[in-house]
Amino acid sequence: MVYVFKTSVDTKSKLESAVIVLNNLLPSIKWNFDLEDCDNILRIESEIEITDLILNNGIFDCIELE
Secondary structure, rough: OEEEEEEEEOOOOHHHHHHHHHHHHOOOOOOEEOOOOOOEEEEOOOOOHHHHHHHHOOHHHHHHOO
């Protein structure tokens, strides 16, 4: 399943922090940011439910898009 989130990651320093968090939270899961999109999209490919984990990460704000 592909999860898509609108995020507050809009600067290089926020991206660097988010990368560290995501690598720790989701070490074997594919994800990427599209900061050229106006919603600073985060896409995550995962077979497990990750929504609560991402929404409560404490580093960046995000909203799941449907």
